[in-house]
Structures are given as structure tokens and as C-alpha cells.
Amino acid sequence: MKYHARVEVSLKPGHSDPEGETTMKALSELNYPVSAVTVSKVYTLRLEASSLESARQKVDEICKRLLANPVKDNYRFEIEEAK
Amino acid sequence: MKYHARVEVSLKPGHSDPEGETTMKALSELNYPVSAVTVSKVYTLRLEASSLESARQKVDEICKRLLANPVKDNYRFEIEEAK
Numbered sequence: 001m002k003y004h005a006r007v008e009v010s011l012k013p014g015h016s017d018p019e020g021e022t023t024m025k026a027l028s029e030l031n032y033p034v035s036a037v038t039v040s041k042v043y044t045l046r047l048e049a050s051s052l053e054s055a056r057q058k059v060d061e062i063c064k065r066l067l068a069n070p071v072k073d074n075y076r077f078e079i080e081e082a083k
Numbered sequence: 084m085k086y087h088a089r090v091e092v093s094l095k096p097g098h099s100d101p102e103g104e105t106t107m108k109a110l111s112e113l114n115y116p117v118s119a120v121t122v123s124k125v126y127t128l129r130l131e132a133s134s135l136e137s138a139r140q141k142v143d144e145i146c147k148r149l150l151a152n153p154v155k156d157n158y159r160f161e162i163e164e165a166k
Contacts, residue, residue: 033131048116
């Protein structure tokens with residue numbers, strides 16, 4: 001069966017977010033009243049698995065091994081069966 | 084009033100996504116049965132505005148000027164009043 005997973009990887013609070021800071025600086029220079037910017041990433045995966053539970057396990061493993069850095073990132077994901 | 088905006092910037096269909104392709108290659112090499120990966124970005128902004136409508140206009144302008152490239156990116160956003 002095919003599944004779609006949507007994984008969001010964001011920085012843990014307290015970790016520096018240079019891309020967010022640069023974006024905020026650029027917006028301030030353009031005179032936008034923005035006081036905080038954070039940036040996170042969304043990965044959309046299409047994967048094959050025998051069941052929803054097995055897809056969930058695979059995606060969790062993929063996050064731990066490749067997509068998220070356990071030292072500095074949080075991740076969360078949603079999975080649904082692909083039509 | 085303060086507002087939180089969540090902006091998602093993703094590639095328009097048909098544009099090449101080198102980061103997604105590299106991620107897919109890495110996952111295939113680790114033997115995960117993944118057949119497609121796309122990567123998009125989520126910006127979370129905190130901004131000052133006089134009303135929800137004005138916040139919406141500002142965020143739309145910010146997307147057009149800075150966060151999304153009109154040639155290759157789609158964007159969508161949600162805004163809510165900050166507590």
C-alpha cells in the first residue's frame with residue numbers, strides 16, 4: 001500500500017536560527033513590524049508499507065536517522081493512505 | 084495588536100527540487116521504499132498590525148517581496164491573533 005507522510009522538522013527552542021534571524025533583519029530593513037521569525041522544513045514523502053502502523057514506524061525511523069538532528073530538532077508527522 | 088502568521092512556501096509543480104531528490108536518493112540507499120520526496124519551508128512570523136485584515140495584507144506583501152519567488156514558488160499562509 002502507498003502512504004503519504006508529511007514531516008515537519010523545526011528547531012528546538014533556544015537553538016539559534018540564523019535563517020530566521022536573517023529573514024527578520026531583511027524584513028525590518030523593509031520597515032515591516034516583525035518581531036520574530038523562525039524557519040522550519042516540511043518533507044513530503046511517498047512510501048510503500050504493508051500497513052499504516054508499519055508506515056508510521058518507517059517514517060519515525062527516517063526522521064531519527066536522516067531528517068532531524070536529535071540534538072537540535074523537533075519533528076512531527078502525519079501519515080495518510082495515498083489515493 | 085500582535086499576530087502570528089504561518090507561511091508555507093513550496094515549489095510549483097514541475098520545478099526541480101534538488102534537496103528533495105538528494106533526500107530521496109539517501110533514503111533509497113538506506114533501503115527505504117520511498118518513491119518521492121519534496122521539501123518546503125515554513126516561516127513563522129510574529130508581527131504588529133492594526134487589524135487582522137491589515138496583518139493579512141502585510142504578510143501577503145512579505146511573501147511576494149521576500150519569502151516566495153513568483154517564478155517557482157507557491158505560498159499560502161494562516162494568521163491568528165497572538166495571545
